[in-house]
Amino acid sequence: MRLLLQNGQILSKDNTLVKKDILIEGSKVVQMASEIQVGDGMQVIPLAGKLVIPGLIDMHVHLREPGFEKKETIETGSLAAARGGFTTIACMPNTRPVIDTPKTVENIIQEAERVGKARVLPLGAITIRELGQELTDFEALKQAGIVALSDDGVGVQSSHMMKEAMRKAHELGLSIVAHCEDDTLAKNGCVHDGEFAKKHGLQGIPNEAEAIHVGRDILLAEDVGVHYHVCHISTEQSVRLVREAKSRGQKVTAEVTPHHLLLTDGEIPGLDPLYKMNPPLRSAEDRAALIAGLKDGTIEIIATDHAPHTLEEKAMGMEKAPFGIVGLETAFPLMYTHLVRTGELLLSELVEKMTRKPAEIFGLPYGELAEGKRADITVIDLESEKEIDPANFYSKGKNTPFTGWKCQGWPVLTLLNGTITYQENER
Numbered sequence: 001m002r003l004l005l006q007n008g009q010i011l012s013k014d015n016t017l018v019k020k021d022i023l024i025e026g027s028k029v030v031q032m033a034s035e036i037q038v039g040d041g042m043q044v045i046p047l048a049g050k051l052v053i054p055g056l057i058d059m060h061v062h063l064r065e066p067g068f069e070k071k072e073t074i075e076t077g078s079l080a081a082a083r084g085g086f087t088t089i090a091c092m093p094n095t096r097p098v099i100d101t102p103k104t105v106e107n108i109i110q111e112a113e114r115v116g117k118a119r120v121l122p123l124g125a126i127t128i129r130e131l132g133q134e135l136t137d138f139e140a141l142k143q144a145g146i147v148a149l150s151d152d153g154v155g156v157q158s159s160h161m162m163k164e165a166m167r168k169a170h171e172l173g174l175s176i177v178a179h180c181e182d183d184t185l186a187k188n189g190c191v192h193d194g195e196f197a198k199k200h201g202l203q204g205i206p207n208e209a210e211a212i213h214v215g216r217d218i219l220l221a222e223d224v225g226v227h228y229h230v231c232h233i234s235t236e237q238s239v240r241l242v243r244e245a246k247s248r249g250q251k252v253t254a255e256v257t258p259h260h261l262l263l264t265d266g267e268i269p270g271l272d273p274l275y276k277m278n279p280p281l282r283s284a285e286d287r288a289a290l291i292a293g294l295k296d297g298t299i300e301i302i303a304t305d306h307a308p309h310t311l312e313e314k315a316m317g318m319e320k321a322p323f324g325i326v327g328l329e330t331a332f333p334l335m336y337t338h339l340v341r342t343g344e345l346l347l348s349e350l351v352e353k354m355t356r357k358p359a360e361i362f363g364l365p366y367g368e369l370a371e372g373k374r375a376d377i378t379v380i381d382l383e384s385e386k387e388i389d390p391a392n393f394y395s396k397g398k399n400t401p402f403t404g405w406k407c408q409g410w411p412v413l414t415l416l417n418g419t420i421t422y423q424e425n426e427r
């Protein structure tokens with residue numbers, strides 16, 4: 001099968017758009033040129049100047065299967081990913097059972113392949129059942145196909161346990177992906193320890209609850225030599241610590257979510273759990289530090305932390321509702337409209353942080369659009385404006401604070417290995 005994407009525009013390194021026809025044969029891009037003749041038996045998709053980028057990569061997704069299929073399944077999560085323009089997603093191990101055995105890893109990979117809508121890369125748990133007591137069998141998990149290690153959902157409380165994990169991970173060439181949270185500081189807070197918490201008399205989660213772990217882990221990783229990656233970075237202090245570590249040449253990386261880049265605790269309209277996530281929405285100063293960190297390269301990756309929950313669970317009030325919001329189907333349009341079009345980030349920077357950078361950091365052979373490369377491709381409509389409406393989500397999770405936000409930059413076509421996984425208006 002030969003597929004011709006006609007009259008699209010690709011982004012060059014200097015952030016300019018260049019017209020290209022792209023010819024795909026099987027799973028590969030075989031030709032990219034300003035004009036390609038339509039040949040016999042070619043399927044042609046006219047793109048009318050739309051943006052063509054490498055398939056998006058999300059290193060932080062909760063697919064909820066096994067165990068929480070009411071919230072999401074590998075199937076619905078994969079469909080949501082494809083609709084959001086993602087071709088590769090890494091899924092977190094806080095399922096039930098936790099992804100702490102080779103069997104669970106294999107089951108997830110198998111089901112994702114059956115569905116075939118996204119490439120799913122499971123992370124393995126650092127500790128058994130994410131209880132922080134005993135390390136999992138990293139070697140067996142690696143053989144089963146994990147992409148990295150994380151206890152996402154909880155912080156690894158014991159410094160000793162974390163250091164042991166880093167030692168073993170380093171030996172095996174695996175990265176440590178850390179949910180940074182010191183429980184003795186976070187207590188049972190539900191929002192940022194700031195104005196909003198004070199106003200509503202809620203227990204707050206202070207910035208240091210995150211940054212203490214970031215600082216601790218950077219020191220441990222410096223001694224061990226392992227690649228250390230900070231999940232959903234949210235505070236000025238954490239950004240500062242990562243920047244300092246990088247300036248010494250340490251292999252420390254970080255990801256930030258769209259919601260931490262766009263919202264602050266000052267913008268939470270009331271006691272609405274759709275604004276409750278971990279880490280919580282921080283102050284305007286923190287948000288500014290995240291954008292500065294994104295801009296200067298301290299933060300290389302944008303990841304969604306797609307965390308579907310049912311609306312019943314989310315209706316339990318600010319203190320009782322679970323943490324987390326969905327992100328796969330809104331990430332690119334939100335970032336394009338509210339960070340690129342506002343002049344805070346270049347389009348080329350946004351695309352890098354959602355494609356080439358995560359691939360490079362985790363050693364994945366994806367994230368590039370070029371002749372001879374795999375045809376993981378996303379086509380974006382930069383013009384049409386639409387409102388975010390969770391009723392249209394393919395994800396089971398409708399828990400978003402961005403309902404009604406007007407966005408441009410919607411994915412209209414997604415190809416995984418040369419096969420269409422999403423096409424607007426074709427469902």
Ligand SMILES: NC(=O)N[C@@H](CC(=O)O)C(=O)O
Pocket residue numbers: 062094152153154179276277278279305307308322323324325
């Ligand atoms: N981010 C969240 O608020 N929630 C995540 C857990 C996590 O990412 O730590 C979840 O699994 O629901």
Ligand SMILES: [Zn+2]
Pocket residue numbers: 152153154179180231232278279
């Ligand atoms: Zn987390």
Ligand SMILES: [Zn+2]
Pocket residue numbers: 060062092152153305307
């Ligand atoms: Zn998470």
